[in-house]
Amino acid sequence: MSTLEVRKTPTRLLLWFLLGSMVVLYAFPFLYLLLTSFKTPLDALAVPPKVLPDEWTLANYERALSREGVLASFINSVSAATISTVLSLVLAVPAAYGVTRFRTVSGRVFVMAALVTRMIPPVAIGVPMVGMMRALGLTDTPTGVAIAHTTISLPLSIWLMSSFLESVPDELDEAARVDGAGRLAALWYIILPVVRGGVAVTAIFAFLASWNEFLFALLLTAIRAQTTPLVIANFQTQFGLEWGAMTALATVYSLPVILLTLLLQRYIVAGMTLGAVKG
Amino acid sequence: MGAAATALVMAAGMAACGAGGNASSSDGAETVTVLVEGGGKAELEPVAEAFTEETGTKVSLVELPYDGLYDRLSSEFSSGSVSFDVAALDAIWLTGFADGVEPLDDMFTDEVQADLFPALVEEAQVDGTFVGMPVWTNAEILFYRTDLFEDPKQQAAFEKEYGYPLAPPTDWQQFQDMAAFFTQDTDGDGTTDLYGTDVKGAVETEWLAHVAQAGSPGMVLDADGNVIIDNAEHLAALDFYTEAVADAPEGASQVDWAAAQNLFNQGQVAMTKFWAHAYPQIPEDSKVKGKVGAAPMIAGDAGIGAVPGNWYLSIPKAGDNKELAQEFIQFAYDHNDLSIDSALGLAARKSAFEKYADQPGYEHFEALIATLEGPATMPRPANAKWQQIVDTALIPMLQKAVEPGADNQALLDEAKAQIEEILG
Incomplete structure (x- = not known):
C-alpha cells in the first residue's frame, strides 16, 4: 500500500x-x-x-384509501401538477432561450426579477389570487390550481433553464441557422436535445412545486379540485391527529415522485452536471 | 413522448372540471355550501342528509384542516367575496370574524337560549349581537380507570392512607391525593410504572379550566379587557397544575392532547382530564378498553369549571344565499340530536345530550352536562388576538412552569407583560 x-x-x-x-x-x-x-x-x-x-x-x-375524496384528490394533484409543469416549461424555455441568446441588459434584469418574485411569500398574493380566479371562474378547478402553482414554479424554471442554456455554445445555433433552421426550429431540434437533462431537472422541480403545494390549493379549492396535501392535512383535526392514516396516505402520495425521480435519474444527473464545464 | 402526451391530454381533461364531484348542483337543485373543519364534518353529515331529504336542497360540506379553515376564512372575509353560504366557526374565531357575519339575534328566542348551556349563549355574542348558532360543544371531564378505583385492595389501601373512601375525585384536594396514591410501582421492580395523572404542558385549556375553578373573574383577561393573569386565582391554578408533575410521566412540557390521550389509553395513568368526545373513542386494543369511567370535571373554590369547546354556524354577510343559509342553520338547531349519531357524538343543546344520557355508550354525557352547567364554567375571552396570546404567552409559560424549580409568580408576571404588549 x-x-x-x-x-x-x-x-x-x-x-x-x-x-x-x-x-x-x-x-x-x-x-x-x-x-x-x-x-x-x-x-x-x-x-x-x-x-x-x-x-x-x-x-x-385501508382507512386512508377508503376515505371519501382520496382518489379524486389524487387525480386532481396529478392534473394540476402536470398542467403546471407543462405551462412552466412552455413559458420558461423560450424565455430563457431569449435571455441567453440575445444577452441584453433587460434580459438579465428579467431573470433576476423573476427570481426575486420567489422572495414574495405566497400568502401575500393568496388573497388577490382568490379574487382573480373567482373573476375568471377558475376557482375549484385543477386549471385554476395549476395556474396558481405556475406562479411558484415559473420563476425558478426560467432561472434554471437560463443557467442550462447558457452552457450551450452559440455556435450550435449558428450552425443550425446556416443549415436553414429558424430560431424556434434551432431551439426545438438542436438546443433542447442538448439540454434535455436540464429540462428534466426543471420539470421535476416544477412538478414537485405543484405536487407538494398547500396554500393555494387551500384557498382555491372546495370539493371538485381538492388536492391530496389538503386531504392529508384533514387527518389533523381539532379533536386529534390520525397519525396512522395520515402517514399511510403521505407514503402513498410520495411514491409517484420517488418513482419519477428514479425514472429520470439519468437525465437529472446529466442536468446537474450540465454547464459545470464550459467549453 | 406518446405517454407524456396522453398524460397531458388526460390531465387537461380532468383539469376542466376536477375529479371531486360537483360543488354546485348540476341538476338545478339549490345547494348550501358549508365550510367545516375536518373533525366537525362528521357532526354535520347526518344533519345535511336530513336537510336534503326534507327540503330537496343539497348541502355541500367543504372539509378543511383546522388551521387551513381559519386561513381560508380570513382570506375570503378580507377579499369581500366568499365561496360559501355557512361556516362552522370555532368559538375563539367569532370575535375576529364578527364584522363579516350576519347577526342571528332573531334565532335566539328565550326557548332557544334556555336549551343551550350558559357559556354557549355568552360566547355566541359579540358586542351584544348573536353572530353564531351553537352546533356542537365539548368540555374536559374526568376519565378514570374503573379497574383501579373499584379494586378492593386499592380501595382499602387508599382509605387507610387518606382517611376517606376511594371514589372519583370531585375537588382539587381529592385529585391530588389520588394522583399521589396511584403513582405506584405495580410490579415491584423499583421503577414507577403507573402514574396518578398526566400534566399537559403543551396546551393551555386545562390550566384555564383550573383558573375558572379557582374563582377568577376571567381567564387571563377580565370583562374590560384588562390583563389579570397575575391574580391570586391564576397563581393558585398554576400551582395546582404544576404540583401534579410529581405524579405524572416525564416530559410534561411536551405533552399535548394526543400524547395525554395515548398515555391514558396505554394504561400509564390512572386519571386524565380530557375532552368528553374521547370516551367512546378508546381503541379496541387499548389496555383500558371497557375499564374507564367518566365523572364531571373537578371543582375548585368556585365549583366545577371548564372551558367549553364550542363551534358555531355563521352566515357571511357577503354570501349569495343568506335565506337558504339561515334555513339550514335553523334546521341544524332543530335537529341537533342527529349529530350525536356520528363519529364524534357531540351536540350543543341540553335536550340533545339529555335524550341520550341514559343510553349505553353515552355514560359520559351525564358528566359532560354537569361540567357544562358547572358554576365556574366560562368561555375563553372574546378577543381577536386570543390565539396569538395562547401561542406566544400562555403555552411557553406553561412549558416553563412544569419544569423543576419554576417560579410560577414570576412566570405569570412575565406572561402579563407579553400579553399587554400583544394587546397594545
Whole structure:
C-alpha cells in the first residue's frame, strides 16, 4: 500500500461516515413515516416513541384509501401538477432561450426579477389570487390550481433553464441557422436535445412545486379540485391527529415522485452536471 | 413522448372540471355550501342528509384542516367575496370574524337560549349581537380507570392512607391525593410504572379550566379587557397544575392532547382530564378498553369549571344565499340530536345530550352536562388576538412552569407583560 493510499484511507472513511450520516439524516424522517403507517393507533403515539411497530397492520392504508375524496384528490394533484409543469416549461424555455441568446441588459434584469418574485411569500398574493380566479371562474378547478402553482414554479424554471442554456455554445445555433433552421426550429431540434437533462431537472422541480403545494390549493379549492396535501392535512383535526392514516396516505402520495425521480435519474444527473464545464 | 402526451391530454381533461364531484348542483337543485373543519364534518353529515331529504336542497360540506379553515376564512372575509353560504366557526374565531357575519339575534328566542348551556349563549355574542348558532360543544371531564378505583385492595389501601373512601375525585384536594396514591410501582421492580395523572404542558385549556375553578373573574383577561393573569386565582391554578408533575410521566412540557390521550389509553395513568368526545373513542386494543369511567370535571373554590369547546354556524354577510343559509342553520338547531349519531357524538343543546344520557355508550354525557352547567364554567375571552396570546404567552409559560424549580409568580408576571404588549 502506498503512502498516498494510506493517507487516503482515513479521508475516505471520513467521507463515507459523512455520507452515511447525511443519508440517515435525510432518510430517517421518511423511514419513520413509512414505519408509522404500519403501526396501530396506540403504537403510533406511544410515549416514549417506538421506531418499529409492535404489531404490523395495513389498517391505516385501508382507512386512508377508503376515505371519501382520496382518489379524486389524487387525480386532481396529478392534473394540476402536470398542467403546471407543462405551462412552466412552455413559458420558461423560450424565455430563457431569449435571455441567453440575445444577452441584453433587460434580459438579465428579467431573470433576476423573476427570481426575486420567489422572495414574495405566497400568502401575500393568496388573497388577490382568490379574487382573480373567482373573476375568471377558475376557482375549484385543477386549471385554476395549476395556474396558481405556475406562479411558484415559473420563476425558478426560467432561472434554471437560463443557467442550462447558457452552457450551450452559440455556435450550435449558428450552425443550425446556416443549415436553414429558424430560431424556434434551432431551439426545438438542436438546443433542447442538448439540454434535455436540464429540462428534466426543471420539470421535476416544477412538478414537485405543484405536487407538494398547500396554500393555494387551500384557498382555491372546495370539493371538485381538492388536492391530496389538503386531504392529508384533514387527518389533523381539532379533536386529534390520525397519525396512522395520515402517514399511510403521505407514503402513498410520495411514491409517484420517488418513482419519477428514479425514472429520470439519468437525465437529472446529466442536468446537474450540465454547464459545470464550459467549453 | 406518446405517454407524456396522453398524460397531458388526460390531465387537461380532468383539469376542466376536477375529479371531486360537483360543488354546485348540476341538476338545478339549490345547494348550501358549508365550510367545516375536518373533525366537525362528521357532526354535520347526518344533519345535511336530513336537510336534503326534507327540503330537496343539497348541502355541500367543504372539509378543511383546522388551521387551513381559519386561513381560508380570513382570506375570503378580507377579499369581500366568499365561496360559501355557512361556516362552522370555532368559538375563539367569532370575535375576529364578527364584522363579516350576519347577526342571528332573531334565532335566539328565550326557548332557544334556555336549551343551550350558559357559556354557549355568552360566547355566541359579540358586542351584544348573536353572530353564531351553537352546533356542537365539548368540555374536559374526568376519565378514570374503573379497574383501579373499584379494586378492593386499592380501595382499602387508599382509605387507610387518606382517611376517606376511594371514589372519583370531585375537588382539587381529592385529585391530588389520588394522583399521589396511584403513582405506584405495580410490579415491584423499583421503577414507577403507573402514574396518578398526566400534566399537559403543551396546551393551555386545562390550566384555564383550573383558573375558572379557582374563582377568577376571567381567564387571563377580565370583562374590560384588562390583563389579570397575575391574580391570586391564576397563581393558585398554576400551582395546582404544576404540583401534579410529581405524579405524572416525564416530559410534561411536551405533552399535548394526543400524547395525554395515548398515555391514558396505554394504561400509564390512572386519571386524565380530557375532552368528553374521547370516551367512546378508546381503541379496541387499548389496555383500558371497557375499564374507564367518566365523572364531571373537578371543582375548585368556585365549583366545577371548564372551558367549553364550542363551534358555531355563521352566515357571511357577503354570501349569495343568506335565506337558504339561515334555513339550514335553523334546521341544524332543530335537529341537533342527529349529530350525536356520528363519529364524534357531540351536540350543543341540553335536550340533545339529555335524550341520550341514559343510553349505553353515552355514560359520559351525564358528566359532560354537569361540567357544562358547572358554576365556574366560562368561555375563553372574546378577543381577536386570543390565539396569538395562547401561542406566544400562555403555552411557553406553561412549558416553563412544569419544569423543576419554576417560579410560577414570576412566570405569570412575565406572561402579563407579553400579553399587554400583544394587546397594545
